Amino acid sequence: MHQISNYVYASDELLSWDIPTKRLPNPYHDFPYMVLEGVLSPSECRAITAHALADKDAMQAELRGKSLDTAIRKTDLHTLSTEHRALYDRRFEAVRSEIETFFAISLSKATDVQVLGYESGSFYVKHSDDASELRDSDGNVVGYRTVAPERKLTTVLFTTSYTPNPTDSDHFSGGELLFNYLCDEAGNTITLRPEAGDMVVFLSNPYFAHEVLPVKEGFRLSLVQWHDALM
Template structure:
């Protein structure tokens, strides 16, 4: 393991890999990612979640424009109403400078917001947001091929909360956000269990490869964007 912030380490196999877009935050920060609490209010979270649950036109998520093998990803994509998009934009602008200061960059263009719904059994296997994994004949990852260089930063805003035993559609069990190559000082893989209203922000490069573990019960909803930036 090699230390990349005060409390987080990266697994050593990354050191020998070809990572063209490698970039890490200031190593003197406690964590190499941000968790910004309360970006959305509880009322806003419930309203956006309710709208997604009522959406009869949700589509199965694709992988960069291609039809998707559901052994890789099982997720529904919803559309934000104009009202909820305006709320999202206001809340994002309120934290923009905090994000830019943390990562020492200036955000430029952004993708549309993906509204991703995970019902029981839904998941997304390990992936990098800006690259595809390169594997040898034994299936071992040996490097990465950049496929979306305009994705410098990823933001994930949750409208439902993790809990071990959900009793309503505002909560879910399972569905943890796991950073595959990041760990603590004891070697435990960094795993986040989000609260409704929280935004998780991280670089889109392979150091921050991640997966969504299978949802066991309840409903997991997140608003995802990818951002280009000047560094």
Template sequence: MTQISNKIYCDDFLLHVDMPTKLLPNPYHDLPFLVIKNFLSSENCEHICDAIQESNNACDAKIRKSSDLVLDEALKTDIRKTKIYDLETLYTNVYKSVFLEHKEEIEAFFSVVLTTSTQIQMLEYTKGSFYKAHSDDSNVLLKESEIVGFLPVAPQRKVTSVLFLTEHDETLTTPYSFSGGELVFNYLYDETQQNVKLSPQKGDMVLFLSNPFFTHEVLPVKEGYRLTLVQWHDAIVQ
């Protein structure tokens, strides 16, 4: 393993495979990803969840095929089992306003200048939902079942943001909570050599670079309700 921040290591093979979008944040950070606590208030999170419970505008999330504009029409539920909802204009505006308040902090952390962003995706995970390991900007290249590189299919994605509207709680003591469903970084390890596994709380935002160093998955939800707002951001690297 190779140390990439004060407390996190990556799988050594990443340093040697073909990765056109290779980029890492400042190695002197404790973590190579940024967690913004209480990005949205608990009240706002619950209001969005309430609205989604009454909504019927969901569609099944699909897999990116060859570019950010091309989706595989096959659902491929062995890879991804989630639903996408539209976010009401009121809360879209609230989200964008708060994001602007944190923009300078995000840019400083990743040493980038944020430019454009995608539309917000609201992703719902119910019992049994999951998303297997993937990179947000590239597809993996295999040769005889061995990873030999990564093919960029959405190179304009530089930074990924995930806002948790419900919280991880194995006891399910709050109305909008879930067990299982952790966010796992498949090639990142902590000081005990365990995969980095995040269980953020309601209102927390996690941001990380979109390239294959930060390949990640969502473990199957055991019980409860997992709702996140996901967005990808283009940027100029400083």
């Protein structure tokens, strides 16, 4: 493994792959991603979550207009109310400068916000946000092919929290965000357990390939957006 920030290392197999969109933040940061705490307040999180749970029109998430194999991803797509979308935009603008400074980029266009609900048994297997895996005849990953170069940065804002033993609709167990190629000095895979109101921000290239582990109990809700940027 090779060091990419003060406390995080990456798998050496990444060094042998041609990754056209490879980019890493300043290696002197403690971590190569950001966790911005309290972007939404507890009451705002509860209101957005309640709206999603009451959404009778939720549908299975798609990929570029096509249904996804539920062996790859089992996620429901919800919608934000007009009020909640305006709130999201205000809160994102409040942290935009901090994000741009950390990653040394200038954000430009962004996708619409995807409101992704994970109920018990829902998950998303390993993937890169800007690329598809290339596999050999034995099914081993041997590289990545860029399919969405406009995705430079990923933001994930959570409205529910991880807890080992959820007792209400504002919490869930399982559902950890795991970065498949990143680890600490001891070799432990970097795994984040979300807190409601927090935003996780990372580059969209294969160094930050990730998965959502199966939700065991409760409801995991996140607001996801992909951003283009000048770098």
